Amino acid sequence: MDLQIALLLGQDGIVNGAIYALLALALVLVFAVTRVIFIPQGEFVAFGALTLASFQAGKVPGTLWLLVGMGVAIAAIEIGIALRNGTLRRLTSALGWNLAYPAVAAAVVLLGQPGSWSLALQVVLALALVVPLGPMVYRLAYQPLQSASVLVLLIVSVAVHLTLVGLGLLFFGAEGSRTPAFSDASFDWGGVMVTGQTLWVVGASAALIVVLYLFFERSLWGKALRATAINRTGARLMGISTTQAGKLSFVLAAAIGALSGILIAPITTVYYDTGFIIGLKGFVGAIVGGMASYPIAAAGAILVGLLESFSSFWASAFKEVIVFTLIIPVLIWRSLTTRHVEEEE
Amino acid sequence: MSARSWIAGFVILLALGPVLLPEFHITLLNYIGLYALVALGLVLLTGVGGLTSFGQAAFVGIGAYTTAYLTTTDGLPDMVAWLGVSPWLTLPASVLMTMAVAALLGLLTLRLSGHYLPLGTIAWGISLYYLFGNVSFLGGHTGVSGIPALSLLGVDFKSGRNFYYLIWAVVLAALWATQNLLDSREGRAIRALKGGAVMAEAMGVDTARSKLVIFLIAAAFAAVSGWLYAHMQRFVNPTPFGLHIGIEYLFMAVIGGAGQVWGALVGAGLITILKQWLQDTLPGVFGASGNFEIIVFGLLMIFVLHRARDGLWPVIVKLLPARTVRREVGATDPLPLRTKPAPGTLLLDVKDAVKTFGGLTANNRMSLSVKAGEILALIGPNGAGKSTLFNLITGVDPPTSGEVSFLGGRIDGMAARDIARLGMSRTFQHVRLLSAMSVLENVAIGAHLRGRRGVGAAALHLERAEERRLLAESARQIERVGLAEQKFEPAGSLALGQQRTVEIARALAADPALLLLDEPAAGLRYLEKQALADLLRRLRDEGMGILLVEHDMDFVMGLADHVVVMEFGEKIAEGLPEEVQGNPDVIEAYLGGVD
Numbered sequence: 013m014d015l016q017i018a019l020l021l022g023q024d025g026i027v028n029g030a031i032y033a034l035l036a037l038a039l040v041l042v043f044a045v046t047r048v049i050f051i052p053q054g055e056f057v058a059f060g061a062l063t064l065a066s067f068q069a070g071k072v073p074g075t076l077w078l079l080v081g082m083g084v085a086i087a088a089i090e091i092g093i094a095l096r097n098g099t100l101r102r103l104t105s106a107l108g109w110n111l112a113y114p115a116v117a118a119a120v121v122l123l124g125q126p127g128s129w130s131l132a133l134q135v136v137l138a139l140a141l142v143v144p145l146g147p148m149v150y151r152l153a154y155q156p157l158q159s160a161s162v163l164v165l166l167i168v169s170v171a172v173h174l175t176l177v178g179l180g181l182l183f184f185g186a187e188g189s190r191t192p193a194f195s196d197a198s199f200d201w202g203g204v205m206v207t208g209q210t211l212w213v214v215g216a217s218a219a220l221i222v223v224l225y226l227f228f229e230r231s232l233w234g235k236a237l238r239a240t241a242i243n244r245t246g247a248r249l250m251g252i253s254t255t256q257a258g259k260l261s262f263v264l265a266a267a268i269g270a271l272s273g274i275l276i277a278p279i280t281t282v283y284y285d286t287g288f289i290i291g292l293k294g295f296v297g298a299i300v301g302g303m304a305s306y307p308i309a310a311a312g313a314i315l316v317g318l319l320e321s322f323s324s325f326w327a328s329a330f331k332e333v334i335v336f337t338l339i340i341p342v343l344i345w346r347s348l349t350t351r352h353v354e355e356e357e
Numbered sequence: 358m359s360a361r362s363w364i365a366g367f368v369i370l371l372a373l374g375p376v377l378l379p380e381f382h383i384t385l386l387n388y389i390g391l392y393a394l395v396a397l398g399l400v401l402l403t404g405v406g407g408l409t410s411f412g413q414a415a416f417v418g419i420g421a422y423t424t425a426y427l428t429t430t431d432g433l434p435d436m437v438a439w440l441g442v443s444p445w446l447t448l449p450a451s452v453l454m455t456m457a458v459a460a461l462l463g464l465l466t467l468r469l470s471g472h473y474l475p476l477g478t479i480a481w482g483i484s485l486y487y488l489f490g491n492v493s494f495l496g497g498h499t500g501v502s503g504i505p506a507l508s509l510l511g512v513d514f515k516s517g518r519n520f521y522y523l524i525w526a527v528v529l530a531a532l533w534a535t536q537n538l539l540d541s542r543e544g545r546a547i548r549a550l551k552g553g554a555v556m557a558e559a560m561g562v563d564t565a566r567s568k569l570v571i572f573l574i575a576a577a578f579a580a581v582s583g584w585l586y587a588h589m590q591r592f593v594n595p596t597p598f599g600l601h602i603g604i605e606y607l608f609m610a611v612i613g614g615a616g617q618v619w620g621a622l623v624g625a626g627l628i629t630i631l632k633q634w635l636q637d638t639l640p641g642v643f644g645a646s647g648n649f650e651i652i653v654f655g656l657l658m659i660f661v662l663h664r665a666r667d668g669l670w671p672v673i674v675k676l677l678p679a680r681t682v683r684r685e686v687g688a689t690d691p692l693p694l695r696t697k698p699a700p701g702t703l704l705l706d707v708k709d710a711v712k713t714f715g716g717l718t719a720n721n722r723m724s725l726s727v728k729a730g731e732i733l734a735l736i737g738p739n740g741a742g743k744s745t746l747f748n749l750i751t752g753v754d755p756p757t758s759g760e761v762s763f764l765g766g767r768i769d770g771m772a773a774r775d776i777a778r779l780g781m782s783r784t785f786q787h788v789r790l791l792s793a794m795s796v797l798e799n800v801a802i803g804a805h806l807r808g809r810r811g812v813g814a815a816a817l818h819l820e821r822a823e824e825r826r827l828l829a830e831s832a833r834q835i836e837r838v839g840l841a842e843q844k845f846e847p848a849g850s851l852a853l854g855q856q857r858t859v860e861i862a863r864a865l866a867a868d869p870a871l872l873l874l875d876e877p878a879a880g881l882r883y884l885e886k887q888a889l890a891d892l893l894r895r896l897r898d899e900g901m902g903i904l905l906v907e908h909d910m911d912f913v914m915g916l917a918d919h920v921v922v923m924e925f926g927e928k929i930a931e932g933l934p935e936e937v938q939g940n941p942d943v944i945e946a947y948l949g950g951v952d
Contacts, residue, residue, distance in 0.1 A: 152659075156663050157663065160666070163409050163475065164662060164666065167409070167607065167611060167658070167662065168662055172659065173655070174601075174604065174651040174654055174655035175651070175655030175659070177651060178652030178653075179652055181648075182645070182649060185645070292479065292483070295479075330488075330491055332483065333484045336487075337480070337484045339476070339481075340466070340477070340480070343473060343477050344465055
């Protein structure tokens with residue numbers, strides 16, 4: 013291996029690592045706020061990328077029907093609850109988000125011919141379809157189990173993951189898709205070719221991390237999420253709804269996932285089940301950070317990206333083995349540094 | 358109809374299966390048996406022990422690949438070549454190989470309970486899957502073919518019908534052994550893992566060992582399933598050992614009812630039949646091929662977790678006529694007793710014990726001592742640090758500095774279970790009973806250290822004599838505390854005061870020299886308190902030392918020989934009950950200053 017190759021691999025690793033870092037942040041966020049280990053994170057990556065690809069192919073993405081279907085299901089549940097409790101007047105917001113919004117989205121996608129739109133508008137529309145799926149999944153799958161143990165929530169996560177992967181196959185078929193790059197520019201930096209897309213990925217990831225930082229440090233909603241993460245009961249006593257906090261964290265996770273998918277779609281072919289492995293690598297990063305620390309999780313994710321790209325050079329067949337085995341020394345390190353106190357669940 | 362006749366009916370139906378059913382259904386039943394075996398391991402591991410594993414499919418894979426490799430490879434080194442002669446020789450090889458890998462992974466990851474373990478299992482589940490597909494001597498993604506068929510005493514198992522009997526014999530044996538194991542001393546220790554580990558440790562159970570034991574048993578079941586699979590298919594490739602199949606195994610256990618052994622059978626049967634049916638129907642519905650059944654599986658799983666979190670087996674059992682098991686404990690010779698120290702012997706000596714949590718000093722230079730045949734009461738306002746002191750004496754939380762000695766030997770820093778072995782037993786302020794288990798079984802956990810037969814004997818029920826003695830001793834202690842009527846009730850159904858009394862019986866079942874009671878009288882009615890005081894006096898007169906934390910002053914003052922008063926982590930007074938009652942510092946601590 014010479015320097016040229018090393019730099020190339022390093023660049024590759026950092027690009028992938030940046031995506032893993034975003035996912036790791038989302039995973040840490042969702043876990044801290046809701047105690048849900050969000051295995052379906054990866055499906056949002058695939059949904060984001062493939063929805064965009066569908067627009068470009070002039071097709072109607074299946075995620076639209078998922079949005080409509082889940083909206084109708086939630087609306088039905090909310091109406092049922094409201095009828096039982098006699099609180100019909102409070103339904104406006106729930107019906108607006110779950111019936112009106114999907115209806116508008118359907119009208120735009122079906123009548124607006126998004127295939128002819130500019131890339132930027134297509135990205136916005138793809139996000140508009142995929143991001144609301146996050147809080148909807150929360151409402152349907154997790155909210156009824158808010159008080160369940162981490163393990164029950166984890167099994168639900170795996171179930172949600174399976175359902176979404178199956179739906180992904182149904183919506184997008186088994187073939188993968190690639191989308192055009194955001195920019196065709198490429199730069200020669202000291203003999204190393206750096207593509208515009210690389211800069212987009214790294215730049216967007218960095219920008220998103222800064223935005224998240226500001227959100228958590230400066231905004232009231234961000235502080236509410238942090239409060240919920242630290243002490244759920246305490247946060248509730250201060251008037252923070254843990255349900256709202258949960259939904260918000262799922263909005264952020266879905267947005268981060270979909271955006272990650274859109275960012276990597278020009279670099280790698282995305283299949284309906286690609287998200288899972290990408291999400292798991294984000295996980296390895298998140299576990300390095302102990303599911304608690306954002307900066308360590310992000311650093312861990314970059315490390316995973318680098319490890320992956322270098323091991324694909326030396327032992328490509330064992331790339332995945334190496335990446336997923338990394339978790340074991342990390343777990344040992346964790347088990348040596350944290351004294352485990354039994355939580356009575 | 359008794360449980361026995363249900364089981365007999367089920368076995369007869371199983372035996373008639375190959376006579377009555379067409380080949381296709383036999384194949385399906387064979388798979389159900391193989392899956393049920395793995396799911397059974399998960400029932401033990403996840404449902405009973407609370408350790409979730411998504412990686413069982415990888416263990417099945419190790420079992421299958423071990424036999425595939427040994428029976429098909431020519432020119433193996435002499436050391437292992439003899440194993441390849443007969444598939445029956447590779448059975449122990451497959452199981453041992455899998456258990457060795459499981460032991461390694463278990464030692465590394467089992468310390469992390471909670472959510473780290475399942476995440477770890479996902480990671481090594483994926484790693485092992487990719488390893489199967491990429492190691493050239495295992496045939497890569499094409500796999501290994503030409504695995505020999507099994508034969509035994511001239512009967513060959515080439516046909517599905519013959520194999521059926523082999524598989525189901527193994528499954529029934531495994532069900533029987535697991536059921537036996539759970540109904541034993543070791544089984545109670547395993548059942549205490551979920552939600553009762555601190556209590557179990559205080560009763561002398563090595564919970565880390567129990568976790569490893571069920572992890573290894575689950576791996577062994579998976580390995581046997583893999584070995585059977587390899588010789589049934591006579592071909593292996595990595596596909597059936599991937600993470601998604603590992604998830605499916607867990608679904609089987611959870612949907613069937615992860616807490617009961619029969620749940621494994623229900624879950625495996627339901628999922629396998631449903632999968633078959635969905636794979637036939639769904640492509641027609643959606644107009645495309647692909648494994649769409651996972652959509653239904655996922656939704657089904659979410660639905661089950663929302664509506665019947667304990668799975669389907671408990672729902673089925675509810676439909677059957679209810680019967681309560683009241684297996685009276687027969688008469689038997691009592692367990693040997695510990696040689697008790699003579700009255701007046703110094704039992705417990707705490708010197709300058711300090712415990713800090715970060716910046717908070719919960720105990721500051723606390724000293725006290727308890728002699729055999731003496732009741733020492735430790736009193737003080739809430740938050741004075743009494744329970745912290747209990748925890749550092751019993752090894753739940755080691756002291757930051759200072760000395761704790763028991764019967765002349767230092768015990769500070771020792772594990773709770775080792776301290777329990779020396780003859781110290783305790784109750785908890787917040788009741789730690791396993792609410793689904795009967796009072797009798799809960800108390801029997803206290804007698805854990807008085808039995809010694811292990812997992813193997815328990816699985817084969819060779820330890821019945823010892824088990825009877827343990828249960829008889831537990832029953833005796835329950836009668837002693839006055840709860841004989843409630844012996845077979847689930848502990849969780851008792852009133853709080855009675856649950857505290859069960860805790861005392863459990864501590865007594867350990868035959869301790871020193872008894873530590875954390876607020877035993879809280880929640881008791883007047884007559885119950887009197888009965889408890891009588892019991893404690895009797896125990897004292899028998900030469901037991903008792904350290905008592907209590908808020909009920911009438912109870913304490915009428916009972917204790919000595920009183921130590923704590924406030925803000927420090928000792929503020931000590932002496933005879935009447936001395937302490939008149940002490941101005943104590944009055945101030947309890948009633949506030951008179952300014």
